[in-house]
Amino acid sequence: MNESAQVICPPALDVGKIRADFPILQRTVHGKPLVYFDTGASAQRPRQVIETIDDFYRNHNANIHRGVHTLSQEATDLYEQARLKTAGFINAPSAEEIVFTRGTTESINLVAHSFVRPRLQPGDEILISWMEHHSNIVPWQMLCEETGAVLKVVPMNQRGELEMGALVDMLSARVKLLGVVHVSNALGTINPIADICTLAKQHGIPVLVDGAQAMPHQRVDVQALGCDFYCFSGHKMYGPTGIGALWGKAEHLQAMTPYQGGGEMIRHVTFEKSTFNEAPGKFEAGTPNIAGAIGMGAAVDYLQKLGMENVAAWEAQLLAYGTEKLSQIEGFRMIGTAAQKAGVMSFVLGDIHANDVGTIIDLHGVAIRTGHHCAMPVVQFFGLPATARASLGIYNTFEEIDILAEALEKTVGMFD
Ligand code: PLP
Numbered sequence: 001m002n003e004s005a006q007v008i009c010p011p012a013l014d015v016g017k018i019r020a021d022f023p024i025l026q027r028t029v030h031g032k033p034l035v036y037f038d039t040g041a042s043a044q045r046p047r048q049v050i051e052t053i054d055d056f057y058r059n060h061n062a063n064i065h066r067g068v069h070t071l072s073q074e075a076t077d078l079y080e081q082a083r084l085k086t087a088g089f090i091n092a093p094s095a096e097e098i099v100f101t102r103g104t105t106e107s108i109n110l111v112a113h114s115f116v117r118p119r120l121q122p123g124d125e126i127l128i129s130w131m132e133h134h135s136n137i138v139p140w141q142m143l144c145e146e147t148g149a150v151l152k153v154v155p156m157n158q159r160g161e162l163e164m165g166a167l168v169d170m171l172s173a174r175v176k177l178l179g180v181v182h183v184s185n186a187l188g189t190i191n192p193i194a195d196i197c198t199l200a201k202q203h204g205i206p207v208l209v210d211g212a213q214a215m216p217h218q219r220v221d222v223q224a225l226g227c228d229f230y231c232f233s234g235h236k237m238y239g240p241t242g243i244g245a246l247w248g249k250a251e252h253l254q255a256m257t258p259y260q261g262g263g264e265m266i267r268h269v270t271f272e273k274s275t276f277n278e279a280p281g282k283f284e285a286g287t288p289n290i291a292g293a294i295g296m297g298a299a300v301d302y303l304q305k306l307g308m309e310n311v312a313a314w315e316a317q318l319l320a321y322g323t324e325k326l327s328q329i330e331g332f333r334m335i336g337t338a339a340q341k342a343g344v345m346s347f348v349l350g351d352i353h354a355n356d357v358g359t360i361i362d363l364h365g366v367a368i369r370t371g372h373h374c375a376m377p378v379v380q381f382f383g384l385p386a387t388a389r390a391s392l393g394i395y396n397t398f399e400e401i402d403i404l405a406e407a408l409e410k411t412v413g414m415f416d
Contacts, residue, residue, distance in 0.1 A: 012310040019395050021046040021302075032365030035400045040185050040344055040391030041369050043216060043238045045299075052298035053240065056291050064290055065264060065281075079290050082297030083280075089300045090230060091221040092247050099253070099280040100293050103244030104212040105135040107231035108179070110246055110283060111208055112139040113259035115229075116177050122148030125174045127167075127205075129191070130156045130381060131184040134374045136210045140179060149176070156381070160187035160336040167196065171203045178207045182214035186375035186389070187336030188319075188344030190214070197226035206252070212236050216393070217315055217342045219308035222247055234292060238394075239299030243292030246283075253279035260285040311394055315343040318392050322401045326390075329405060330412050335387050343392030346373070349408060352415050354386040360414065364407035 019025050022044050027034050036044060056078065062071035064079050080095070087095040101107045116126065126140045130153055137151075144151045152175075154167045162180075171178075178200050183190050193209055200207045206228040214220055216237040222230045229252070233244035248256075258265055258276055262285035267275045276282040303311065322345050326332050331350025349357050358370035369389045372379045379387060390404060 013306060013314050013394065015314070015395065015397055018046075018306070019397075021048065022395055023047055023050070025395060029365040029367070030363050032363075035364075035366040035403050037390035037392065037396065037400070037404060038367045038369050039216070039393030039396075040213060040236075040373075040389065042235045042241065043393055044395065045238055045240070045295075046302050048302050049239055049295050049298045053291050053295045056294050061291075063287055075290055078294045078297075079288075082293045082300075085297040085300045085304075086245055087247075089220075089304065090215075090247055091223050093223065094250060096278070096280060097247055097250050097253060099246040099248065099283040100288055101231075101244050101246050101283075102242055102289070103233035103235070104133075104210060104231045105233075107229075107244060107246035108135055108208065108210065109139050110259065111177075111229050111231075111248070112143050114256040114283070115206075115248075115252060117143055117147065118257070119176050120147040120149045123174065124149040124176045125152050125172070126150070127152050127154060127170055127175050127178045129154045129162055129167075129180050131160065131162070131187055131189060131375065131378055132179070132181050133185055133210060133212070134376070135212075136179050136181060136208075137377070140177075153377075154180075156189075159338050160184065160189045160378075161338045161340075162189075162191055162196075164192070164195070168199060171199060171205060173203060175200075175203065175205045178205050179210065180207065181210040181212075182220070183211075183217065183342045183344075184336070184375070184378070185213045185344065185391075186346055186373040186378040186387070187338065188341040188346065189336060189338040190218075190340040190342055192340070193225045193227060201226065213342065213344075216303070216311075217308075218312045228252060234296035234299060237296075237299055238302060239296035240289075240292045243289045243296050245296075248279075250279070253283070256283075258282045258285065262286045264288070306394065314394065315392050315396075318396055318398070318401065319343045319345070321398055322390065322392070322404075325401055325405045326408065329408050332408070335382055335384070343396075344389060345391070346387045346389045348384060348387055349412060350415070352411065354388040357388045357408070357411055360411045361404070361407040364403065364410070366404050366407050368404075 064076040208229040230247040235241040265285040354370035
């Protein structure tokens with residue numbers, strides 16, 4: 001760590017201890033210690049999550065809800081405990097408001113089909129923001145094409161902040177849903193969700209929040225935010241892939257019709273008619289990702305133990321240090337300089353293509369993401385083909401930022 005790093009407050013987390021929990025951080029890449037700055041795409045998993053999944057398969061594995069035997073009851077208990085933990089983590093009023101899904105994408109699609117589609121008339125509007133991930137753009141486009149509704153986009157400024165004045169002007173009775181990202185994966189912007197919800201409520205507009213990038217980095221309280229739906233993915237928050245959740249207000253979930261039919265989600269079936277379970281069961285058709293949900297519960301436990309305020313504070317220090325350090329590199333330009341920002345450093349390095357940057361620094365053991373980050377309108381907005389993105393996690397250190405900076409400097413040197 002250099003001198004400027006030492007004036008930053010000591011961390012509230014024992015990062016050495018955290019790192020020891022992540023077995024993958026022991027490995028090398030191209031003969032160099034792995035430096036992982038791609039947590040935004042998928043976080044690494046601590047041994048507590050890995051061991052929980054291992055224990056489930058070794059000792060408790062069975063299908064849930066329908067078995068009377070011991071293993072099935074144990075598996076059901078573990079699965080439902082994970083729902084309870086997930087609800088507690090986001091301060092949901094009830095575990096019944098947590099629907100397990102495959103992740104953020106499926107959660108958004110569920111709301112699109114089960115909540116929004118039945119309410120849409122031609123000429124109605126769906127409002128999203130310019131900085132959405134494709135998963136909060138494409139489902140709405142598909143729905144608009146099908147129904148004759150119109151997709152409207154709230155603009156952002158050059159710092160990558162939402163134009164709140166424009167948002168206010170775009171709210172009207174025609175808007176049937178406002179979908180907005182909590183933390184932008186491409187820019188790091190933290191959007192003022194509570195304010196947005198207050199404004200939307202004045203027009204009776206339900207708000208869906210894409211929380212994929214907020215969950216691992218800050219405390220999320222769905223009641224304080226005042227939203228109607230909150231979507232997230234296990235793999236972004238140190239849990240397994242293939243699992244995530246939709247939180248929805250009970251009144252909405254109760255009124256919604258399931259969009260997938262099958263086993264588990266029914267109460268009674270005849271050839272003439274089927275009746276459905278209550279929420280959340282009616283949205284979890286078929287055998288769910290049982291081990292995944294239990295693993296996500298372990299990830300929740302892990303983050304709860306660290307304390308999300310501590311996580312946010314540590315990552316804010318890393319972001320401040322990284323922003324200053326990388327800015328000293330010739331040709332470095334940060335893309336996304338919002339006043340409220342989470343641990344994402346999206347950047348360009350002179351004329352060097354982002355993919356070249358990513359490939360070269362991989363040789364130094366440094367993993368970053370390059371491309372459009374599934375947010376093509378964002379890179380188009382800045383007139384770029386791609387950016388390089390270093391995204392931060394709980395296990396990153398100042399020393400790793402120094403390694404990143406050094407690798408980027410060497411990259412620049414190769415193109416001089
Ligand atoms: N929203 C944001 C902001 C994301 O960063 C991502 C993933 O990168 C998603 C949604 C989609 O998440 P998933 O692929 O886990 O469904």
